[in-house]
Amino acid sequence: MSTGNAGSPNDEAGILGRVAATIESRKGADPSTSYVAKLFSKGDDAILKKIGEEATETVMAAKDARVSGDGAKVLYEVADLWFHSLVLLAQFDLSPQQVLDELARREGISGIAEKAARQDS
Numbered sequence: 001m002s003t004g005n006a007g008s009p010n011d012e013a014g015i016l017g018r019v020a021a022t023i024e025s026r027k028g029a030d031p032s033t034s035y036v037a038k039l040f041s042k043g044d045d046a047i048l049k050k051i052g053e054e055a056t057e058t059v060m061a062a063k064d065a066r067v068s069g070d071g072a073k074v075l076y077e078v079a080d081l082w083f084h085s086l087v088l089l090a091q092f093d094l095s096p097q098q099v100l101d102e103l104a105r106r107e108g109i110s111g112i113a114e115k116a117a118r119q120d121s
Ligand SMILES: N=c1c2ncn([C@@H]3O[C@H](COP(=O)(O)OP(=O)(O)OP(=O)(O)O)[C@@H](O)[C@H]3O)c2ncn1[C@@H]1O[C@H](COP(=O)(O)O)[C@@H](O)[C@H]1O
Pocket: 019, 022, 023, 026, 033, 034, 035, 036, 037, 050, 079, 080, 083
């Protein structure tokens, strides 16, 4: 785990912010030289398809890891999922910082208590 490393060049906000900035810079770039530009050129459905694929591959890697005891593939697949989620956020002009802010807003609020307090629960 990398908690407690705020200020490191690889702290969570740092690396997410840098990759998000690179992704943003690919809007309108040449799809023949950039994977992200290629995804943007294909539009919503192609990006959403990748999210679905990477989520499924994450599930499969976790099931395999329970058998093999090797979690390395889980890390690899979650990185793919997070990366494609960053592309999705950029497609909707949203930023990883906004997701971090939402997590910070929820910090300390029990999921059980939050669900019980919902009007429609
Ligand atoms: N972090 C990533 C990253 N993670 C995964 N991928 C690519 O995501 C693609 C999909 O992975 P898959 O395992 O599903 O491979 P695949 O089945 O061949 O994929 P498809 O061709 O079917 O989409 C692969 O081409 C990976 O190389 C990434 N591509 C780019 N980045 C970051 O985005 C930046 C910009 O990339 P470009 O736009 O390509 O310059 C890079 O500098 C990196 O920081």
